[in-house]
Amino acid sequence: MELRGIKFTTIGLSLLVFAISLTQNALVVNYNNEIKTASSLEYLFIGSVTFMGGGLLEEIIWLASPLCLLAIVLMIKDDKRAVLVSLIASALAISFSFWHEILGAESGTMAKIVSFELGYYLWLSSILILTIGILIHYKMTLKTTLQA
Structure with a gap:
């Protein structure tokens, strides 16, 4: 598959x-013995304002989505920084799976993550599809550059 095809397949599949x-x-x-x-x-809509309720760590995890958008823009522009940005987004998204609690209310009360x-x-x-696609794209770009 050509570089352009990898780029747009990666972006399209990730966005889908x-x-x-x-x-x-x-x-x-x-949350308070009530399952919600x-x-x-x-989370997409509320995540952008969680820091106002004291959810700094939640805000950092939420940044994975805007970082993916930035990685897509950088990939379209053939900017190698897309690799780093997508790796950071992946690390943030994966790290969330290790959490046991999340901010349940602006009062600072935590809610236990059940599942x-x-x-x-x-x-x-x-996010992982995007990151893997970007890595493949830039590996092939590097290979093409070295062959030229």
Whole structure:
């Protein structure tokens, strides 16, 4: 497959999986002994303002999505920084799977994570697809450059 095809297949597949993830639940949490299910779309919208409620770490994890958008823009421009940006996004998204609690309310009360749902795994997959595609693209770019 040519470089351009890899680039746009990677971006298209990553965005498709991300869009599907938004239709799914992301987490099940236990907040004050009440089980609540949170949708991926809810986290996408609320995530950008979590720092105002004291959720600095949650805000950092949320940055994985905007970093992916930046990586896509950089990849389109053939900027090698896309590799680093996508690796950072992947690390953030993966690190979230090790969390046991998440901010449950602006009061600082924590909610226990009961389970990660399909939305989280699809979101993570979309980021990993992007990262792997960027790595393949730049490996092939480097190979083409060295052959020329």
